[in-house]
Amino acid sequence: MAQIFSPAADTWMRLFLVGSLAIVAGGTVGVAGFARSAYITSTDFRPAQPVPFSHRHHAGELGIDCRYCHSGVEAGPQAGLPPTETCMTCHSQIWTNASMLEPVRQSLVQNQPIEWTRVAKLPDYVFFRHDIHIAKGVGCVSCHGRIDEMALTYRAKAFTMDFCLDCHRDPTPNLRPKDHITDMAWKPPGEARKEGEAIAAHEGIRFGELTHCYVCHR
């Protein structure tokens, strides 16, 4: 009776097993990596804006506080974009003829909003409020990065579920005193964890509950 399997059959079998395992594992790593890539999370993209507004100039060089324009950040779920009137508090006095600011003047004259492109956006299925994060001592820079160094605004941190959960699992090192919330360059004077523990105790942060599903998905 002839042999069904050739002498090389075992080798082929092993090669096939190793090969399929490599494809499955490589595919999984590839998909996960792609989902976290700068391309998918849009962290490498500076969308064009009707006015090339520079946070580096306004927040960094001039030192205007974040809350001067994003006034809803402490009181409501959204930080909000400044109304045209806020731009015009200064630009009715300085750079009044700058061609760059023509859309702002047109907005005021025609009573039509400036059509900005939103940079920091969470999916609709995420429940998120700015006010609670500010109230508990999370600084702007923790999620938005060094806005004061951005010429055109971009998404500094990938807003993935990973990113949110990292902090919700262990918020302590990311907490800061109330008077440094909008300070982009603030570093804890001592050890970050020890500082954060004191703030967490003072604010009554309920560790463990922050990772419940309904905290973010309602």
Add this chain to the structure above:
Amino acid sequence: MTRHPHIDEQRSALRLWAGIEELSNDAAFQAWVDAEYPAAAEFGPTARRQFLKLMGASFALAGLAGCEKSPFVAALPYVDQPENETIGVPRYYATAVTFDGYAQPVIATTYSGRPTKLDGNPDHPVTAGRSDVFMQAAVLGLYDPDRAQGPTRHGEPTTWMEVAAAISTLRGDWGGDQGEGLRLLIGPTSSPTLQGQLDALGKQFPKMRIHLHEAAGEAARRASTSAAYGQPLDLHYVLEQADVVVSFDDDFLGPGPNQVRNARDWASSRRRSSERPRIHLHVAESVPSAPRARGRGSTAGRRRNGRSGSALPPSRR
């Protein structure tokens, strides 16, 4: 995806048809159907399987849509933000929406000036915070893409200035023959201001005619009040005080501008304390109302069905 079948002449003894065009086997009509649903014309007799295959495939792949990157969308701030406005925090306003010409008291939830939800005003005695389906649905009318954005003339948008100019020209013509041929089409309204303006217009052009367009309306009830009292009147049921209610083919708990109040009064009359007997309802109706319908026959203690137009006297066995 139903194709209007060409009429089979052999079966003309018993011909079923859905429209006059189909009955007369109108070629132009068939062409119109084919143009309206070009996909239907291409479908062969086995196309259903192909259709299901494609639908199944697109259903299976629908999940992939969730993997796309989040789009960059426009953000439109205010030009002049109102004082005390916080973006994302709702504001509540007491206001009214009209239903069949009658104002319904509502509380509107608004975000940045855009109403998203209407509920009954809890401080208003008529609804006391209750609402109905029409009140809930009224907010959708604000975002209806077919909602008029401005005046039109022969279907083309025009300006109010041109409307005013056109009407002032027409006014000259109407003045000559007392408004002969002038027709005004309006919806149901209970506005005294509008009524006064209509009266003034009627005095100026006596031969003018006003037409009222009502989707459902209260025409039957107005006819019955005209017969009983000599003039059309609004009916306001005081169900809370009634001991016996007799209804002749009238769905008095059915939809209408007073439905919330009627339903509340009816509920409280059924829940009365022991010193007063529960309310009794007798109904004579031509069409038995379904058990899940809220009003009349299904709620009645005694019910009698008869032919419309010969409403039988209610029985009390």
